[in-house]
Amino acid sequence: MTPAQSMLRAATGLNLSKSVVERAIKNRMEQTSATDHDTYLQQITPEELTALVELVVVPESWFYRDPQAFVAMTDFVRTRLAVNKERLVRILSIPCAGGEEPYTMAMVLTDAGIPPDNFMVDAFDISPTCVARAKSGIYGRNAFRAQDLTFRDVHFTNAGDGDYRINDTIRKQVRFKQGNLLEFDLSTRSGYYDVVFCRNLLIYFDKPTTKAAIAKLEALLMDDGQLFAGYAEVPSFCQHGFSPLQYNQAFGLHKEAAAPARKPAHAPSKALPPRAARSIASPPSMPPVLSPALPVPAPRARVTAPAKAAAPAAPPAAVDLLAEARRLADLGDIKASENKCRDHLAQHPESAEAYFILGLLNELTNKPQMASDYWKRCIYLQPDHYEALCHLALLAEANNDDAGAAALKARAARIYKRQQAS
Ligand SMILES: C[S@@+](CC[C@H](N)C(=O)[O-])C[C@H]1O[C@@H](n2cnc3c(N)ncnc32)[C@H](O)[C@@H]1O
CATH class of the missing domain: 3.40.50.150 (Vaccinia Virus protein VP39)
Structure with a gap:
């Protein structure tokens, strides 16, 4: 980290890239007719630091946001x-x-x-x-x-x-x-x-x-x-x-x-x-991934036409299998939930959501490597899967991979912002 980055981090707490900091310094040097970068930094006053801070903050907001x-x-x-x-x-x-x-x-x-x-x-x-x-x-x-x-x-x-x-x-x-x-x-x-x-x-x-x-x-x-x-x-x-x-x-x-x-x-x-709130929806250190706070994935087309009253029972629709997998996971029935996910994947091998749930189930049963593999497959299939990115970021943090965690969080934040704007 450059001295200028450290100075602004100490002043704001913000984790700023070198290019953002240097752009702000260049701007302020032009405004104040300063000619030497190092002298500008050495002689910076509290007022000038405030002016610099103004250039690096992100004052994005609007009425009734969320x-x-x-x-x-x-x-x-x-x-x-x-x-x-x-x-x-x-x-x-x-x-x-x-x-x-x-x-x-x-x-x-x-x-x-x-x-x-x-x-x-x-x-x-x-x-x-x-x-x-x-x-x-x-x-x-x-x-x-x-x-x-x-x-x-x-x-x-x-x-x-x-x-x-x-x-x-x-x-x-x-x-x-x-x-x-x-x-x-x-x-x-x-x-x-x-x-x-x-x-x-x-x-x-x-x-x-x-x-x-x-x-x-x-x-x-x-x-x-x-x-x-x-x-x-x-x-x-x-x-x-x-x-x-x-x-x-x-x-x-x-x-x-x-x-x-x-x-x-x-x-x-x-x-x-x-019980669900404890087991899956909100374990400590996890986002409320399966809580009703999140939109339920959009229903996919039914795999079979709706059954008529007297017709033999149709195989469960794909979306029902996933809903059932979530419900079972929330009840703590890991094995049954996993089976539903696999049944779903048999019909939809590219279902990112099924891999996401499998990741959660593996994390719950203390298999972080398996969880990570499933979540990676999830974001491979659906690169904007916000929750999977958050979970991967937490795993990276737990493994002391700060750079990896920061990159995943930043990616998740960009996706979140984009989803809010659309
Ligand atoms: C993206 S806005 C968020 C505003 C509002 N809370 C919202 O969600 O719409 C971020 C704000 O944080 C301010 N900020 C940055 N570092 C700060 C700090 N250490 N203490 C207080 N405010 C800070 C910035 O000036 C900026 O206005």
């Missing part, structure tokens, strides 16, 4: 207020980028009828430019990527030139401040927040920084609070003391030690039975 997280958060806030309707529910959004995430929280809670005196959102980002944009409350087209834009009519005023300004009722529910998660002062905020959103930041950190960041978040969150992460970040939280909540597509977690009491009162009715 909307189920906001639904789950609202449910949780309601349960808090059901116990004590006088209380203030404290929520943290870090990093908040340009304010899209914390303002979405305020809009969703307001729309749900939560009185303004009952909640407050604190929002932090390392980038002063982001915080200034958030405080201005003015947004262009990029911030409005959600399909349903009704919220814009309700909570924004047209500011001309394609821009919209957030209304004051929402704005006053959020307090913005510049801040670095890794340097967060815990002295006054230990166990302070009921809800923490930390989404799409840890994907840019290396392993030790991720661990340090999670330790901060763990300290900030109340013991019975809920944390919402980016999808690609769930595995890291599971490795460091958190367990996934069975919310659908919300990527919510709670502190592991708090397990039974922390289950959301409004868990979706499709939540896995407790």
Whole structure:
């Protein structure tokens, strides 16, 4: 790692490539008319470092990003207020980028009828430019990527030139401040927040920084609070003391030690039975791969025409075999699940999903090499199989292959981002 990369890593925690860092330095040297690279770095002031940081952060965000997280958060806030309707529910959004995430929280809670005196959102980002944009409350087209834009009519005023300004009722529910998660002062905020959103930041950190960041978040969150992460970040939280909540597509977690009491009162009715949640859906250190949080694979064509009432029983359709394999795996019946996968593969030798499940079954039975082989075959057949990539990344980490793990995580994150955008 170059000295410039180390300096920016120390300032932000971000795992930055040499080319990204050098491009930023070149840009700033041009802006400040500096001529010598080494002198520029040696004489860098805190203000200049901040300007450099601005060029390497990724302030990508939009309103209602991963909307189920906001639904789950609202449910949780309601349960808090059901116990004590006088209380203030404290929520943290870090990093908040340009304010899209914390303002979405305020809009969703307001729309749900939560009185303004009952909640407050604190929002932090390392980038002063982001915080200034958030405080201005003015947004262009990029911030409005959600399909349903009704919220814009309700909570924004047209500011001309394609821009919209957030209304004051929402704005006053959020307090913005510049801040670095890794340097967060815990002295006054230990166990302070009921809800923490930390989404799409840890994907840019290396392993030790991720661990340090999670330790901060763990300290900030109340013991019975809920944390919402980016999808690609769930595995890291599971490795460091958190367990996934069975919310659908919300990527919510709670502190592991708090397990039974922390289950959301409004868990979706499709939540896995407790045994499944322990065995496959959310083993510690694993993403909730078989939980209902993930979309069920698209049904394939039936192998046989639907049987008429009086006709002899048709062989089970391929998709049913896989569904059955998943169900059996969730029940802990490894052997039967494996048989279903093999039956499925006999009909569909190129089924990536079947290899993925076989990988899980082998991991559960402590055969990591076999698991790895199956997951590799899975991503060979389906290169954008997100969960298989996450599992391979975890395996690589367990084998101390940090570079391999980082490459797999980065690939998974790119796929996730692409899937979100489509
Ligand atoms: C991709 S955005 C995520 C925003 C929002 N949470 C979301 O998911 O839409 C990442 C943000 O992290 C901020 N950031 C990077 N390093 C940080 C750190 N150490 N502490 C706080 N914020 C940081 C960047 O400035 C950037 O705005």
